Every structure is written in C-alpha cells, then in structure tokens.
Amino acid sequence: MLYVSTRNAQEKVTASQAVLKGLAENGGLFVPEQIPVLDVPVEKLADMTYQETAYEVMKLFLTDYTEEELQKCIENAYDSKFDTKEIAPLVKAQDAYYLELFHGSTIAFKDMALSILPHLLITAARKNQVSNDIVILTATSGDTGKAALAGFADVEGTKIVVFYPKDGVSPIQQKQMVTQKGKNTLVVGIDGNFDQAQTGVKQMFSDQALAEEMAAAGYQFSSANSINIGRLVPQIVYYVYAYAKMVKSGEIENGELINVVVPTGNFGNILAAFYAKNMGLPIGKLICASNENKVLYDFFTTGTYDKNREFILTTSPSMDILISSNLERLIYRIAGNNAEKNQQLMKSLQETGSYTITEDMRQQLETFYGNFASEAETAAVIQNIYQEAGYIIDTHTAVAAAVYKKYQKETGDTAKTVIASTASPYKFTRSVMTAIDAKYDSKPDFELVDELSQLSNVKVPQAIEDIRTAPILHKTVCKVEEMEKVVKDFL
Ligand SMILES: *Cc1c(COP(=O)(O)O)cnc(C)c1O
Numbered sequence: 001m002l003y004v005s006t007r008n009a010q011e012k013v014t015a016s017q018a019v020l021k022g023l024a025e026n027g028g029l030f031v032p033e034q035i036p037v038l039d040v041p042v043e044k045l046a047d048m049t050y051q052e053t054a055y056e057v058m059k060l061f062l063t064d065y066t067e068e069e070l071q072k073c074i075e076n077a078y079d080s081k082f083d084t085k086e087i088a089p090l091v092k093a094q095d096a097y098y099l100e101l102f103h104g105s106t107i108a109f110k111d112m113a114l115s116i117l118p119h120l121l122i123t124a125a126r127k128n129q130v131s132n133d134i135v136i137l138t139a140t141s142g143d144t145g146k147a148a149l150a151g152f153a154d155v156e157g158t159k160i161v162v163f164y165p166k167d168g169v170s171p172i173q174q175k176q177m178v179t180q181k182g183k184n185t186l187v188v189g190i191d192g193n194f195d196q197a198q199t200g201v202k203q204m205f206s207d208q209a210l211a212e213e214m215a216a217a218g219y220q221f222s223s224a225n226s227i228n229i230g231r232l233v234p235q236i237v238y239y240v241y242a243y244a245k246m247v248k249s250g251e252i253e254n255g256e257l258i259n260v261v262v263p264t265g266n267f268g269n270i271l272a273a274f275y276a277k278n279m280g281l282p283i284g285k286l287i288c289a290s291n292e293n294k295v296l297y298d299f300f301t302t303g304t305y306d307k308n309r310e311f312i313l314t315t316s317p318s319m320d321i322l323i324s325s326n327l328e329r330l331i332y333r334i335a336g337n338n339a340e341k342n343q344q345l346m347k348s349l350q351e352t353g354s355y356t357i358t359e360d361m362r363q364q365l366e367t368f369y370g371n372f373a374s375e376a377e378t379a380a381v382i383q384n385i386y387q388e389a390g391y392i393i394d395t396h397t398a399v400a401a402a403v404y405k406k407y408q409k410e411t412g413d414t415a416k417t418v419i420a421s422t423a424s425p426y427k428f429t430r431s432v433m434t435a436i437d438a439k440y441d442s443k444p445d446f447e448l449v450d451e452l453s454q455l456s457n458v459k460v461p462q463a464i465e466d467i468r469t470a471p472i473l474h475k476t477v478c479k480v481e482e483m484e485k486v487v488k489d490f491l
Contacts, residue, residue: 001063003030003229006332007346009339015062016124019117019230020134022223023205027346028339030229031329035278036060038240042254045244050087051078053241054116054234060279061233062120069123077116077234081105083461088112088238090245090418093391096261096404097251098421099242102394106176107424107463108318109269110147113226113234118151118158120230121222125157132220135491136160137204139197139225141265141318142169143423145187146176148224153182160224161186161487163197166477169317170428171445176463179470186490187474190483193311195323198225200483210484219491226268227325235272236279242418243281252416257284259417261407263400264288264296265319267326269420274330277367284415289403290372291316296324300370303362306354314375315431316395318423323349331357334364369411373402379435381405386436392456394423395431425452426464 003018005011007028013021018030040056048056054074062070078087082103091098104111125134136158138148145162152160164177166189177187190197204210205221214220226232239260246252260283262270270288277283290297291314299305307322314320328346334357335341348355373381378395381402386392393401400419407413425432429448433440436455440448446468453460478486 001036001061002033004033005029005339006031006328007339007343014064015229016064016127019120019228020124020128020130020222022221022225022228023202025206027202027206029227029325029328031332032061032229035275038279038281042244042247045240046248048244050237050241051075053244054078054237057237057240058233061229061236064127065120065123073116073119073123076119081111081115088241090242091391091421093385093389095417096401097242097246097416097418098391098393098397099238099418100421101238102421102424102427104147105150105463106143106146107427107461108143108147109420109422110143111150112238113231114144114147114151114224116234117148117224117228117230118155122155122157130220132215132218134158134222135214135219135487136224137201137221137487138162138223139194139201140164140169141194141320142173143318143427144225146173146180149177149180149182149185149187152224153180153185155184159184159186159219159491161188161490163188163190163201163483165193165197166190168193168313168320170431172427172429172464172467173317175467175470178472178474179467180473186476186486188483188486189477190480191477192480194321195307195311196480198323198325200480201225204484204487214491217491225325226266232268232272232275232326235269236276239273239276239283239418240279240281246416255282257282257415259283259285259287259413259415261287261289261400261404261417261419263316263319263396263420263422264290265321265324267296267324267330269422271326271329273420274367285407285413286368287400287403287407288368288370289400290370291319291378291399292372292374293320293322294372295322296327297370297372299327300365300368303359304354304356305349307349308353315378315428316399318396319399331361334361369407371403371406373399377402379431382432382435386455392425392432392436392452392458393421394425395428395435396423397421398435424461425456426461
C-alpha cells in the first residue's frame with residue numbers, strides 16, 4: 001500500500017517513508033491510497049489480546065514493515081508501561097461504554113500511539129538507510145508533548161523538541177513536561193496558543209532552506225503530531241478491539257451497529273474511528289464532540305470551516321484548537337481524493353481563515369454528527385455521572401459525555417455507544433474535583449489528588465506520583481518568532 005499527499009497526487013511514498021517524513025511536501029498530509037478491509041472475522045478478534053489485534057490492523061496499513069519488525073514494535077510499545085493487561089479497558093457507566101485510553105505512562109490517550117511511534121520511526125529509518133539523527137518537532141496542547149517525550153527520551157538516533165502554549169495547559173500537564181529527563185529532550189513554553197505553536201512547527205517542516213541546513217549538520221525533521229500516519233494507524237486498533245470485546249462479552253451481537261463519541265481537537269482520534277468504519281467495522285454514527293472552541297460543530301452544521309473567532313481557554317485544554325489539522329484528510333476524501341481541490345480549500349484556509357465545501361461534499365458527511373458542550377455543561381456531566389454511577393471522568397471525556405446526552409435527546413437513537421475516554425481524571429484534577437463540589441477549589445493540587453483517589457476508589461497513577469517531587473529541568477520560554485532559533489541552539 002502506498003501513501004499519497006493530500007495536496008499533490010504525484011507525491012507517493014511507502015508506509016515507512018510516510019512515517020519518517022511525517023508531513024508531505026508543501027504542507028500536505030499522507031493518506032493511504034485506499035482503506036484496507038478488515039480481513040479477520042470478529043469472532044476471531046474477540047479472543048485476541050490488544051497486541052494481537054494491533055498486529056492484525058496495523059499490518060494492513062504498514063505493508064512494507066515485515067511481520068517481525070511490526071511484531072517487535074508492538075511488543076515494545078504495549079507492555080508494562082500500561083497499568084492494565086487489557087491496555088484499553090471498557091467501563092460501563094449509565095448507558096455508555098467508556099473506552100479508557102489512558103492507562104499508558106502519561107495517562108492520556110496519546111500514549112496509545114506515541115508508545116509505538118518511536119519504534120515505527122526507528123525501524124523506518126533503518127529500512128530506508130537514513131543515517132541522519134531524527135529530530136522530532138512537536139507542538140502540543142498538553143498531552144502529545146508528554147507522551148512524545150516519554151516515547152522518545154533517550155532513544156538513540158533521535159532528539160525531540162516540544163513546544164507548548166505557556167499559559168494554555170493544565171498545571172499537571174506542564175509539570176509532567178518540564179520535569180522530563182533525557183539528554184535528547186527539550187521542552188519550550190511559547191508566548192502564544194496551540195495553533196501558533198502548530199503553525200510554527202509546520203513552517204519549519206516546509207522550510208526547504210532549513211531542511212538543507214539541517215541535513216548538512218546530520219539532522220532531519222519528523223513529526224510526532226497526529227499529522228504523522230504513524231500516529232493515526234495505531235489509533236484505529238482500539239476501536240476494533242473495543243468492538244470485538246463487546247461482542248465477546250455479549251453486550252452486542254456480531255454485526256450490530258455501535259456509535260462512537262470522540263472528544264475532538266485536531267481530528268486525529270475521530271478520523272481513526274472513521275477509518276475503522278471504512279475498514280468494515282460496524283459503526284453507525286461518529287459523534288464529534290467539541291468544547292467551546294466549536295469550529296468543528298459549526299463546520300458540520302454549515303459546511304463552512306471558519307477559524308476567524310476568539311480562541312477560548314477551557315478546562316479541556318487538549319481540545320483548545322481552531323485549526324484541526326487532520327480534518328484535511330477527510331476533506332481530501334470527500335473531495336473525491338482530489339488533491340487539487342483539497343489544495344484550493346487549504347489555501348483559502350491559510351489566506352482567509354475559512355473555506356466552504358460543496359453540497360456534494362456535505363452529503364458525504366452523513367456519518368458524522370457534531371455538537372459541543374459549554375464549560376457549565378461539561379462540569380455538570382462530571383458531577384452527574386459521579387453521583388449516579390460513582391464513576392469519575394476527566395474534562396475531555398466529559399465534553400464527549402455531554403454531547404452524547406444531547407445527541408440522544410435530539411435523535412432518540414438507542415444504539416450501544418462507546419465514548420472515547422481520552423484522559424485520566426488525575427491529569428485534570430482541579431477541574432474535575434471542583435466540578436464535583438466547588439469546596440475543593442481552595443485546596444492545593446496534590447491534596448486534591450489524594451481526595452480524588454478516595455472519591456473514585458482508583459489508586460493514584462504512577463505518572464502523578466512521579467511528579468510530586470520531581471525537579472524542574474526545562475525552563476526555556478520563547479516568542480513564536482523565536483521557535484526556529486531555539487531549535488537550532490539546542491541542536
Ligand atoms: C489530544 C486529546 C484530545 C483530542 O484528540 P484529537 O485526536 O486531537 O482530536 C482529546 N482529549 C485528550 C485528553 C487529548 O489529549
């Protein structure tokens with residue numbers, strides 16, 4: 001299988017080359033030429049471990065990796081870094097199934113892909129005779145950064161630079177990043193928001209002169225953001241896994257349609273669910289949940305994507321995004337896999353901040369339902385689920401839960417529904433605890449951690465224990481214009 005750029009039909013590469021490059025030339029994203037069909041029957045998947053399922057799904061996309069290479073990557077990724085053998089357990093609360101994607105080392109769903117990406121990347125470098133050091137440049141809204149740092153720290157032949165919005169992440173997210181060990185890591189706070197960080201990183205990727213300068217010094221850039229196909233493919237796995245487990249436990253019949261709700265920022269996680277559906281997994285609606293930065297909700301309801309609006313800092317910071325990069329992969333597809341048409345729309349986005357799709361394209365979005373949750377609705381649903389079911393969810397997952405309730409009310413749809421639970425509540429302890437009861441707001445962070453443990457009956461994760469006393473190792477702060485200089489100084 002080859003991968004083609006969403007902006008240039010001529011640019012085709014193998015899977016391992018797509019993983020290595022991260023981004024296609026002139027800002028395009030790599031997409032598989034066609035979506036493969038899931039060729040293992042669900043009855044068989046039902047008895048497989050997470051690792052076995054991962055192999056069955058990923059081998060269909062990463063066709064130039066040998067069985068041995070891929071198995072090795074999977075084995076190294078989904079091991080005891082996860083605090084449960086199931087890797088991604090399903091928990092039923094009220095009338096939804098929460099697919100807990102936060103059992104990895106940084107307690108957010110980014111671990112699901114970022115624990116394997118370094119292995120895919122190093123294998124790709126070896127396969128393609130790359131001798132340069134790979135420099136991972138990453139913009140983060142909070143969770144990608146730490147998960148990428150954890151994945152790449154001290155990995156031979158790589159360096160990693162993470163840019164995060166200095167005032168746009170939770171205190172625990174920040175502490176997790178700035179305490180990162182590893183000589184090959186650099187963490188930088190920028191005076192700006194996530195979109196500015198992401199745009200700055202994308203600019204460095206597409207700067208030809210900079211690439212030449214880097215090559216002369218023995219470096220080449222790659223990306224750990226969800227624009228890298230090596231992030232997207234591992235995310236398809238858990239939808240397949242969850243479906244098979246629901247069949248196994250008798251929650252659904254084989255073939256029964258389920259809905260999937262995804263709290264969405266950069267559109268990576270929900271795109272993975274869309275790919276799973278296109279592989280043949282029986283998914284009905286894909287419910288796209290936004291916070292108050294509801295650019296995607298507006299897009300699904302009007303057909304116009306418009307980022308010209310106020311950027312709102314919310315209690316679900318990993319979804320505080322106005323430019324959802326991976327939406328481009330969907331746009332390309334509903335434009336009939338037409339790179340030229342997609343390119344025009346992306347040019348319009350770059351120049352005017354907006355674009356409008358055609359009626360014909362809109363009709364292909366029927367699978368999607370978009371809505372959003374306000375800050376008050378998000379807090380209320382955390383409290384409600386805790387009180388009714390004794391289950392505590394994080395703020396991002398709560399956005400999804402709140403949107404699911406709206407969807408049910410609006411449509412009366414009773415299909416079984418999986419909610420992607422993207423972070424541990426411990427990552428956003430203050431917001432979660434004050435949603436349950438305002439009295440908690442006066443207490444210090446780590447006291448709240450212990451209170452959360454009592455309320456939820458869930459042990460404090462190692463990731464949180466680790467930062468209680470860890471020293472701060474990264475203090476670099478820069479302006480958006482200085483990002484390139486910071487990278488060069490580090491290298
Ligand atoms: C990154 C992230 C999201 C958004 O995922 P996308 O793939 O960017 O849409 C949602 N919740 C959490 C906790 C995240 O870290």
